[in-house]
Amino acid sequence: MIPVNSFKGRTVALFGLGGSGLATAKALVDGGADVIAWDDNPASVERADKAGVPTADLRGIDWSSVASFVLSPGVPLTHPKPHWTVDLARAAGVEIIGDVELFVRERRALAPNCPLIAITGTNGKSTTTALIAHILKASGRDTQLGGNIGTAVLTLDPPKDGRFFVVECSSYQIDLAPTLDPTAGVLLNLTPDHLDRHGTMQHYADIKERLVAGSRTAVVGVDDSYCVMIADRIERAGVTVRRISSRQVLADGYYLDKGGIVEADSGATHKVADLSAIQTLRGAHNAQNAAAAIAACRAVGVSEEEIVAGLNSFPGLKHRMQPVGRRGDVVFVNDSKATNADAAAPALSSFDRIYWIAGGLPKEGGITSLTGFFPKIARAYLIGEAAPAFAATLGEAVPYEISGTLEKAVAHAAKDAEKDGNGPVAVILSPACASFDQYKNFEVRGDAFVGHVRALDGVAMLIDQETGAN
Numbered sequence: 001m002i003p004v005n006s007f008k009g010r011t012v013a014l015f016g017l018g019g020s021g022l023a024t025a026k027a028l029v030d031g032g033a034d035v036i037a038w039d040d041n042p043a044s045v046e047r048a049d050k051a052g053v054p055t056a057d058l059r060g061i062d063w064s065s066v067a068s069f070v071l072s073p074g075v076p077l078t079h080p081k082p083h084w085t086v087d088l089a090r091a092a093g094v095e096i097i098g099d100v101e102l103f104v105r106e107r108r109a110l111a112p113n114c115p116l117i118a119i120t121g122t123n124g125k126s127t128t129t130a131l132i133a134h135i136l137k138a139s140g141r142d143t144q145l146g147g148n149i150g151t152a153v154l155t156l157d158p159p160k161d162g163r164f165f166v167v168e169c170s171s172y173q174i175d176l177a178p179t180l181d182p183t184a185g186v187l188l189n190l191t192p193d194h195l196d197r198h199g200t201m202q203h204y205a206d207i208k209e210r211l212v213a214g215s216r217t218a219v220v221g222v223d224d225s226y227c228v229m230i231a232d233r234i235e236r237a238g239v240t241v242r243r244i245s246s247r248q249v250l251a252d253g254y255y256l257d258k259g260g261i262v263e264a265d266s267g268a269t270h271k272v273a274d275l276s277a278i279q280t281l282r283g284a285h286n287a288q289n290a291a292a293a294i295a296a297c298r299a300v301g302v303s304e305e306e307i308v309a310g311l312n313s314f315p316g317l318k319h320r321m322q323p324v325g326r327r328g329d330v331v332f333v334n335d336s337k338a339t340n341a342d343a344a345a346p347a348l349s350s351f352d353r354i355y356w357i358a359g360g361l362p363k364e365g366g367i368t369s370l371t372g373f374f375p376k377i378a379r380a381y382l383i384g385e386a387a388p389a390f391a392a393t394l395g396e397a398v399p400y401e402i403s404g405t406l407e408k409a410v411a412h413a414a415k416d417a418e419k420d421g422n423g424p425v426a427v428i429l430s431p432a433c434a435s436f437d438q439y440k441n442f443e444v445r446g447d448a449f450v451g452h453v454r455a456l457d458g459v460a461m462l463i464d465q466e467t468g469a470n
Contacts, residue, residue, distance in 0.1 A: 001026065002103065002159070004027045004031035004105075005106065009032060009034070011036065011065050011066050012069075013089070014035060014069070014070040015037070015072065017044035018044065019152060021037075022048055022051060022053070025048060026052075036058065037055050038056065063088055063089065063094060064092060067094075068096075068097055069096050070102065071085065071096055073176060077172075077176065096176065098176025098177060099152065099173070100180060101176055103154060104181060107159040110159045111161050114160060114163050115301075116167065116181075117182060117183065118168075118211055119132070119166070119167070119168050119185075119296075120168070120170070120174060120185075120187055120188070121186070121188025121221065123285065124189065124292075125169075126148075126317055129149050131289060131314055132166050132296055135293060136310075139310060142164060144165045144166070145166050146166075146167055148170040149168040167182075174210050182214070183217070183300055185218050186219040187218070187227060190208060201226075208230075213237070216299075217239075218234055218242070219241075219242045221243075222243045222244070244291040246287040246291070254272070254292075256275075260272070260276070261291050275287060278311060279316075280314050280321075280323070281314065290311060293311075320337045320338075321346065321350065324450050324461065324463050325461045327456065329423060330426070330427060331424070331425075332427045332449075333426050334446045335430035339434050339435070341370050341432045344370060348376060348428075348430060351376065351428065352376060353378055353422055353423070353424070354426050354427075355378055355416055355428070356428055358380060358390055358430065358431050358433070359390055359431055360385065360431045360432075360445070361386065361434040363432070367432050371393075374397045377398045378417075381408075383405060383409050383431075384437045387402045405438075410453060413427045414427055429446070431445070
C-alpha cells in the first residue's frame with residue numbers, strides 16, 4: 001500500500017468504491033486525509049464502512065471545504081454526459097483526479113528519480129506492460145507492476161530510489177492524471193475505441209497523447225496516422241521520441257525485419273533480438289510489443305543483454321495467445337481474452353493452419369472483419385449464443401460444426417487436428433465474443449479451456465497447474 005501523504009489533514013471527496021476505488025480510499029485514509037467516499041451501489045458503501053473508510057452522500061457535503069475530488073476511472077468524466085458528482089465538483093471549482101495522479105504525486109514527493117514506465121494504446125498494452133515488467137524482474141531489479149493490468153496502483157509498494165514501476169494506463173486513467181510524468185512513456189497504437197466515453201476519435205487520441213507528452217522519453221508506434229502525428233508533434237515540443245514499427249523500416253527507432261527487432265540510429269542498424277523462436281511473442285502485433293519493451297527498457301538503463309534474456313524467458317500473458325499444451329504436431333492456444341473480432345485477429349494471423357473455437361455472447365459486427373483469415377481455418381467449432389450467426393458468416397468458406405459447449409468443442413477440435421497430417425497445426429480458443437452467456441468472465445472461460453485440454457489423453461501441458469503461467 002502507498003499511503004497518500006500529500007493530502008494529510010485535507011478533505012478529499014471520492015466517488016466509486018469498487019476494487020481500485022476502495023484501495024484508493026484506504027490509501028488516502030492511511031495518509032491522513034479526511035476522506036468522504038460514496039458510491040451509487042449501497043453494497044459498495046457498506047463494504048467501505050466496514051473497511052474503515054468514512055462515507056457520506058456527496059450530494060449533501062460542503063464542497064467548499066474539499067481540496068480534491070478523486071473519481072474512479074470507470075465513472076464518466078465527459079461522455080456520454082458527466083456523472084452527477086463531476087458536475088458538483090466543477091461547480092465548486094474542485095480539481096478532479098484519479099488514482100494514477102495520486103501515485104505520481106507521491107512518487108515526486110518520495111522518490112522523483114525512481115524509474116516509471118507507463119504504457120498505453122488501444123491494443124497490446126497489457127502484453128507490453130507484462131513483458132517490460134518481466135524483463136526488469138528477470139534482470140534482478142526491484143519491480144512493481146500495476147495499473148489497468150489488474151493491480152490497483154496504490155496497492156503497490158511505496159516509491160523509493162532504485163525501485164522500478166511499470167504501470168498500464170487506460171484512457172480513463174490518463175484523463176484523470178493531469179501531471180503524469182513517466183521516465184519512459186509508451187503509446188503503442190490508436191484505433192477507434194471507447195468513443196462512447198470520449199465522444200470523438202480526436203478527443204480519445206488527445207487523451208492518449210498526454211501520457212507520452214509528459215514523458216522524459218516517449219516510445220511511440222508509428223503504424224497508424226494518429227500516432228505518427230503525435231510522435232512528430234511531441235518531438236517538436238522537445239520530448240525525446242523513439243519510434244517503433246512492425247510494418248516499416250525506420251531510419252531511427254526499432255522495427256521488425258525478418259523475424260527480429262532491428263535498432264536503427266541515424267541509418268546505422270543492428271539486430272537486437274530474434275523473435276522467431278519465442279512462442280509467446282508470435283505475430284507482428286507482438287513484434288510491436290517487443291519493440292516497445294526494448295525501447296522503454298533501454299530508456300531506463302537496462303542493457304541489451306538483459307533485455308534479450310528477458311525476451312527469451314517471457315512466459316506470455318495468461319489468456320492472450322497463450323500456448324497451454326502440445327500433443328504431437330498440435331499446439332493448444334488459450335486466447336480467451338479475444339472478446340471481439342479485432343482482438344481475435346492477431347491469433348488467427350499468427351498460425352498457418354487452425355482449428356478455431358469461437359463464439360459466446362456476440363459483439364456488434366460479428367466476425368465479418370475476419371474473412372481474410374478464413375483460408376487458414378481448417379475447421380471451426382462454434383459455441384454459445386453467437387453460433388448460428390457465426391455459422392451464417394462462415395457459410396461455405398469454412399467447414400464448421402455447432403459444438404454448443406466448450407468441452408465438446410475442445411474434444412472435437414483435438415480429434416480432428418490430430419488427424420490433420422499437414423504438419424504443425426493449432427487448436428485455438430479465440431472466441432471473438434464476450435463470455436457472459438456461459439461464463440462469468442473471459443478468465444473463467446480460459447481456465448475452462450485449459451482444464452479441457454489437460455483432460456485430453458497424451459497432452460504435454462506447457463503451463464504450471466497451480467498458477468496457469470507458462
